[in-house]
Amino acid sequence: MRPENYEAQRQPPSYDYELNIGPNHPGIEGNYAFKLRLNGDRVIAGRADAGYLHRGFEKLMEGRLWIQNLAITPRICVPDPVPMEVSYCLAVEDLCGLVVPERAQWLRVMQLELSRIAAHLFIFGGHAATTGMYTPMFWGIADRDLILDLFEEMTGGRVYHIYNIPGGVRRDLPDGFGERVTNTLDYLESRLPDYDNLLFTNQVFVHRARGCGPISQQQALEWGVTGPNLRATGLKFDVRRDDPYLVYDQLEFEIPTEAPGDAWARALVRRREIKESIRIIRQVVARLPTLAGPIRCPIPNPLAWNVPAGSTYTRVESSKGELAWYVVSDGGERPYRTHVRGPSQMHAVQVLEQLAIGCRIEDVAQIMFSLDACPPEVDR
Amino acid sequence: MDWLSAMRLDALAAVDFHWLGLVLELMLMPLIAFVAGLGLVLMLRKIAARLQRRVGPPLLQPLWDIIKLHAKETQTSHGLIHEIGIVMAIGGYVAAVTLLPVPGMNGLAQQGGLIALLYMTMIPSLGLALGVGQCANPNGSIGISRALTAMLAYDVPMVIVIFGVAFHFGSLNLVHMIAAQQAGGVATWGMVQMPLLALAGLFALQGMLGKQPFEIYVAPAEIATGPMVEMGGKFLGGLFVMQCFQLYTGGALYVTLFLGGGEHWLTFLFKVFVVTAIPMTIAMVFPRYRTEDMVRLFWKWPTMIGLLGIAFVMN
Amino acid sequence: MRDIDHQDRGGLLGPLKNLSFFARQPITEPLGPRPASANYRGFHLNDWDLCIGCSTCQKVCDNAAITMVKVPGLAEDPAKGIRNLRPAIDYGRCCWCALCVDLCPTGSIALSREYVHTCLDSELDSYFILPDARGIHGTPYPKGWAKSTDADLVALERQPMTEQAAAVRIENFAEIVAGYDANQALIEASRCVQCGMCHDACPTHMHAPEYIRAIWKGDLEGAVREIYRTNPFAHTCGRVCTHRCETACSVGHRGAPIAIRWLKRYAMDAVDHARVKQIAAEGRADFISGKRVAIVGAGPAGLTAAFDLVRQGHDVTVLEAQAQGGGMVRYGIPDYRMPADRLDRDLDIITSLGVKIRYNTRVGVDLTMERLQAEYDAVVLGVGLWMGRSTRVPGADQAGVKRAVDLLRAVAAGEPIEVPQSAVIIGGGNVAMDITRTLARLQQQRYGEVRITLTALEDLDHFLADADEIREAREEGVQILDARGPQEILMREGQVAGLRTWGVRSIFDPAGRFAPSYDPADEQIHPGDLVVEAIGQAADVNLLGEALTEALQWHRGRLQVDSQGRTNLEWLWAAGDMVRGPDVVSAVADGHRVADSIHAYLSVQEHAP
Amino acid sequence: MTHIDQVPTPGAPLPVEIGVKAGAARTNPFARVFDELVRFAQSRSLFMLHYCTGCGAVELPPAMTSRFDMERLGIQPMVSPRQADILLITGYVSVKTLKRVILTYEQMNSPKYVIGICSCTVNGGMYWQSYATAKKLNDYMPVDIYIAGCMPRPEAVIEGLRGLIENIRTGRADAWKDYYRRYDYYLGNQQRLFGADWQTSTDVIAEARHYDLFGPATLGAHTALLEQHQRPLEALEMRIEIPELMRRRSRSDQDGTAQ
């Protein structure tokens, strides 16, 4: 029962020692812990310690109505909540056989991509901060806030939007929203050179990031790495393109890849993904006015909604990687079982443990942030 | 001249006056350094804020921080050595600032000289090492070992620079150096006379102040601010005071060596603020190097520049 | 944005370009909260005038954050579906998902654009708020997330009921509505938000939320079980109930109320009759009390009382003057609304429990009340309203002027009646509609055309008949004239030739008394071979006999009873239409009340020394 | 957690006694001015512990960074509990986190302030059915201010902090004293959740004595239990199974080289 206490510790004389990073540590993303065994500055072994954010989501969801669960799903991954909402809705729609109106699908795409940009801006700052540069963090979060403003207007909430509902979305866009999205995107695009100047062409940052925590493609496949981290190893795979959902097969976008698979490659992939997301949103903004029609198909009264028995596995591409829900219904008004597969379940645990071995203590935080590991996804 | 020689006659009185002056200096100079240091800390935070596109702290923020920290009602001490370490940390800088000649007060500087000053600036690191070691926090230990490594790293160019400067002026007395520089206006400034050494000195200053890219021993994301990790209340307050002195010492030393010291307080402080603004600004746009990178860098470029500078100086 | 290669080393000058930010203004927002967006989900607002206290928000709240609080002084009206409950919200639970807004049946709940609330530990009570239209701190903030058609989760559309087309149904007496199929019933049942307003509004407090839920779950037997908790006339009420529940239904505040009556009809029809009998018998006492109860009149009230009393182990005999049971349901409601075979099922279930019905036994003629008093421990009068009232206009006593109840009874009993070629009906209630449409069918069958005029005192907005009835009657070719006051029956050659009416100025005088005033200038003649008066009924109390009539207390022509349906004589109860006025479900409720009272009386008697 | 039966149920919170020595007004006018100055400095300089306990933490970066710039109010993040004044509990605390939070809280130097953000710190929030999260924060430590929302926007957070600043300046934010004075109550709730043998490295009772914050409810049935279970501090057991990790590493290395 006694928690760690360094003050009283008297370690046996040894060149090895152990060090806790987290849960209360700025080098850790969120409330998470990573225990290190070190020899000097060099990590001999690392061990992830999760559960600080455990809420028992899957248990809670078994006790709530299908629609009540909407409010809880985005909480699973705080920095990038939209894919959680959307994928849960996709799962319920799949089980019920609901056909989502096209306008709603495009709105979802817009929301997803805005969220992806926001998450990437967030993680840029975090990644830079782990190397001691705080300015990108301040910028990134301030620029991300402009996207949150858009979210607030679109969905009524800044962070937790609860905008999706099985069958569609809950609100149509306010007037003139497309224009404001375009303005924000223009602004963000005008800011990207600043980020390049500050971060991506910064010799010191490049020096720090290049070669840090490299993953080969073989290892990536072996360890179940997904998302930008996988693309940074050179594999051109994106759920949006290769297992398309919503209307991604009607959109034009590139899938950026880098071969070396180190922290620098991962940062570069994210940097280019922002550009691609902006491109996607511009297509959506151009397309939306041509799509009249409902934003939600008729759904039953939430208090009396039995979802047909069955199971489904829906995957989406979140900003961190492959996100999937396995939802089982026994034909009742509540899910029989939900299981969420967050990309960070691999990245923050096995991959991080593997990459930590042999690296320097300086790089542990950078590796974690460059993997964009999101602890609440692990804990659930 | 007459009244000067007349005063010399009364040797006893002169000695008395001299002693009084020294005591006054001893008390005034740290106070001035502290106040100027508060301003420097504020400038540091304001520069950060500006580059980060925000407003930043109010004017007296550094002062409130220090008062608040000292007014903590419970204090966690890790033993006598811990407390002594902090005292050493502040004391070293207090001693150092008294050895810095400032406009109107150079009596102690006359006595001390550059070597004594350099020696004094080493003490805080050692004191911190003592104090932090007592805390038994591995983050602190790593931090202080990094700080000592960093000291090793930046001391090489720094010693070279100081050697070169001393060679140039032919003296280790800072008062003499200032006098020599002020003799011919800007043209006789160390910076103009020894540009390479001034450049190397700027590197060393960056390292000495521990700013990015050489911020390895604070490194919040890695070792949770290293030496400060176990410091709270008056201990942290002590470190905040130390930071004031540190910024002031670094800036004033550079101004003394290369920018001709201060003709009067206005220009002196102006120069100090300008000089310290440079590392502060650079710190905001660069990340930190790894320890080994930092050592490698310091032993390579500033050292080479410094050596080249010495070569020029010796010519 | 230029591409960066992985091999690029970057530079040291690039970062220094950002020194230009020294010259740029900060982007920091001023201190103090910014106004939130138009859709913002801030603190709750609740329009108390719109809120009906249905507690749907409480049900949909996933965090159990909502408590329903009784606020004295607010309007409370079960019949209209308004409770004096208001939601109080626990901000220690709320997650601002706004599902309460989206599912609010009335649209009273909204979220404001206010979002700042802080408090000390000692003020934590302020996290539990009773939102009203003024918001959490009493400062006006505009609405944020509010009810919108996009987000509305209340299903406002009712499942359409299949009906015979007017041209088809006018040809026959088959039931007009087809009833829901399984899928329709499921969807319709799923609309229910389980507020229980229907339960409160129903005279007999049927467990409608429960049986609707059971239907939705596919547990039809469970639904029947829930129905039989309070209503043995389930088939009947599934068809001809006045469905006050639907008036009170919270979904009906903005959309079509749940078709509670049709759902009951569906559940009853969908379960096998034999199984219904078993379910109805559940919970029946397995002993015999030895007490005997006589019930005069086998209508809904009497038989409900009989049903309850039999289940409690008493011996019940029902005395019915007509040849068949069901009372006014059988003899007053035409077959196209209430098929006789369904009524037979209800009766079958009741008799299967052991209720004895003696048909063709007219009390007062075949046996006297005194004898009943002597032979039984308790007697219930449930004789209904069988005497049609007359307008008493000149000529109303002619043979060609009939009372609606008499005609309807004759049709239902299969007695031959003379179908007029054209007819005028006086009255705007459901009975008037029934006779009108019955005659219309007979005319159609006999003459191939409908020639009926219906006149009523009330204007169309205040008709007592259901709107559906009026619409359907019109579809069937009936001419409906509102605000007409009958003045005289016109005669030609000793035969009724029509009705003369004046336009109505007002029905009630300023004191609210019934005193119609007419506009003589607005005179119309409605030709017709037959004039039917359908302006109300009264009970035929001749069976009581003079002595008993004297002994009983009367109030404005009605037998006076206490809240339990008991008269001033301890052995005599009265129930049903004769006490409550014409309404099936009220009669059922009355039957329960009387049965309870009798049971209590008999139990006390038993325990008395 | 198995020892609930051994733990007496904590009683209702006692009222905080008024007029305790430490809080009494000083008569010396200079001392009063000095007190004012200190309180002002305390209110204008707040170090916030950089600890994201829950999802509300995601609105703190915006509040700290350029858009809403907390530093205007003299608030800046600090990484170590020793340095911090404010412990922001940003939303739900899982039981596992709560232990660390309590440790952290006890390690902080007084005066220290706890801010409960989001619904979850008040009454369980949306995780009220969860076996893994604590429900009422003020059962385990005294809370100075609550900020409503799920999660509160940065502006709301800043408004809450301004409220706290005002309370500190006027001397109303002294909930931390309550932890010493009613340690038994808080310890009791902690024991109820963590088990009867729960203890922390900070000797709160001794601190209360030392700083003259000892109250009648500092000691009680639960502190007695604490003493009963007291055992010497022991070294951290981390159990990093290196052989297994090395085995995995070597395996992946082989795979990598095989390619």
Add this chain to the structure above:
Amino acid sequence: MTNELTTWLDTLLAELDGIEVRRTSRRRLRVEVASDALPALLELLRGRASFVHLSAISCVDWIDAGQFELVYHCWSYEIQSLVSVHTRIPREPGVYISVYDIYTPAAFFERDIHEMFGVWFEGSPDLSRFILTEWDGPPPMRKDFDSEAWVNQHFGWQDYHPDWLKDLEARGGGIAVPPNEQRFSRRTVDET
């Protein structure tokens, strides 16, 4: 390409007993397999059909049937198809074989399932506590663990009594329906 896959899987039927293949959509394949044949099937999927990515292992507690259902979601980057392999094992004693030697990511999922459901995976590298290190109750994701009962046993709730409520109570009003009486956020008794 996907048709090839089905035919290929059909040929597998000859090799392994008890396989039932059903295509649920263009890129989804549902395979039911007996528990003893699963490792062999996964070996084949990974080795011969390029299903190198184990997306997740899900566990479902079918308490009424007394079984745990384990679902292995495997994705092929080449065929671009997801195969969900379902298998059932008895709930008691809840022991199964690890597939860690086939799929490395299985280590995490097996550890997670062991923690949440109490299923023991023979041969998994590390089944030590991970998320619930400080939990000594039953595996919480099992259907027979009642989270809410546990919560009510360990925690109290706020006892609000604000002024407006006192006022209402003085006037004869007050709390009429507490939230727990009417809510849909828990399986109610009548359903179980």
